[in-house]
Amino acid sequence: MSITLAQAIKNAIAAEHAAEKFYIRLAAGCADEKGRKILTDIAAQERGHAATLEALAAQLVAGKLPERADALVHGIETAPAGAESENLGLAEALEIAIDAENSAILYYDALATTSTGEASAFFERMGKEEEGHAAAIRAMLAEAGAGS
Numbered sequence: 001m002s003i004t005l006a007q008a009i010k011n012a013i014a015a016e017h018a019a020e021k022f023y024i025r026l027a028a029g030c031a032d033e034k035g036r037k038i039l040t041d042i043a044a045q046e047r048g049h050a051a052t053l054e055a056l057a058a059q060l061v062a063g064k065l066p067e068r069a070d071a072l073v074h075g076i077e078t079a080p081a082g083a084e085s086e087n088l089g090l091a092e093a094l095e096i097a098i099d100a101e102n103s104a105i106l107y108y109d110a111l112a113t114t115s116t117g118e119a120s121a122f123f124e125r126m127g128k129e130e131e132g133h134a135a136a137i138r139a140m141l142a143e144a145g146a147g148s
Contacts, residue, residue, distance in 0.1 A: 101134035
């Protein structure tokens, strides 16, 4: 399925906002103070990514972005199992965060593969950013002594 670059960027913006909400919910259920801080920081990063994407859209897309994301974003809004739990420990919360980042990587990689030209390159960059998030979370998990 091919989508326009404008719709692809709108989808990515919506996905980043969904990721922000996911991390806020995950932080709220984390019993560990350090975990809540880490997850809240990741939520802020996701919000920043959405803003960056909106600025990028102005450079890449002539005219306005579509009003809303399309059905492709639904999968990214579905949180990994356990994300709604309460009293999560740091290791548990970070494991769920890694699952979420891995899902985002798959989402962006699929869009990069099914898109062409600028849209493909754009989604490939987004996938690489998500890979960086996953690596950073794995490092935090290792630092916490939990292993992965």
